[in-house]
Ligand code: DX5
C-alpha cells in the first residue's frame with residue numbers, strides 16, 4: 540500500500556480551507572493533524588477547536604497525532620472534534636493502556652506513536668489492540684527535519700507484526716520526502732506522513748505523483 544497523508548502544519552494556515560480543498564483535489568483521502576502542546580514537545584500548534592473546524596471542511600480521514608502531556612484528559616475532546624484516528628505517544632505516558640482502551644471503546648481508530656530512541660519492545664505488547672503504529676523518523680516537534688535512517692529497521696519490524704494483527708496500519712512520520720520515500724516504501728509501510736516534502740513543493744500535483752511513483 541502506498542498511502543500519503545499530508546501533515547497540515549506544513550501548509551498555509553491563512554488559507555486553510557483552500558489548502559484542504561487542494562489536498563483533496565489531488566485525490567488524497569487522509570490528513571495528518573499534529574497537535575503539540577509546547578510541553579511534550581518544544582513547539583505549540585493547535586487544539587480541538589481547530590480540529591473541529593477542519594472536520595467541517597473535509598470528509599478526509601483525520602488522524603490526530605497528539606504530542607501532548609496529560610493525554611488522558613484530552614482524548615475525548617479530539618474524538619468529539621471529529622478525529623477518526625487518535626494517536627497517542629508512548630513516552631511520558633503511564634496511562635497508555637487506558638488511553639487505547641478508551642479510544643477503542645469510543646469506536647474510533649487507535650494508534651501509538653513512538654520516538655526514534657524508544658525501544659520497540661515497549662510497543663509490541665499493544666500491537667494486537669491498536670489500528671495504527673506511528674514510527675517517528677525524527678524527534679517530534681517540527682516539520683522539515685532530516686529523516687533518521689536507523690528507524691527503517693523499526694518499519695520492517697512492524698510490517699512483520701502484521702502477522703499478529705493483519706489490520707495494523709504501519710505509518711511513518713518525519714523527514715519523508717522525495718529523497719527518502721523510496722526507502723520507506725521498500726520496507727512495506729502502509730502510510731507515509733509527508734509535511735514539507737509535499738506541501739512545501741511549488742507544484743504539489745507533480746510532487747504528489749513523484750512521491751507515489753518513487
Ligand atoms: C513532527 C510531526 C510531523 C511533521 C512532518 O513532529 O509529527 O508530522 O509535521 O513534517 P515533515 O514531513 O516536514 O518532516
Ligand code: ZN
Pocket residue numbers: 546571572573604712732
Ligand atoms: Zn505527526
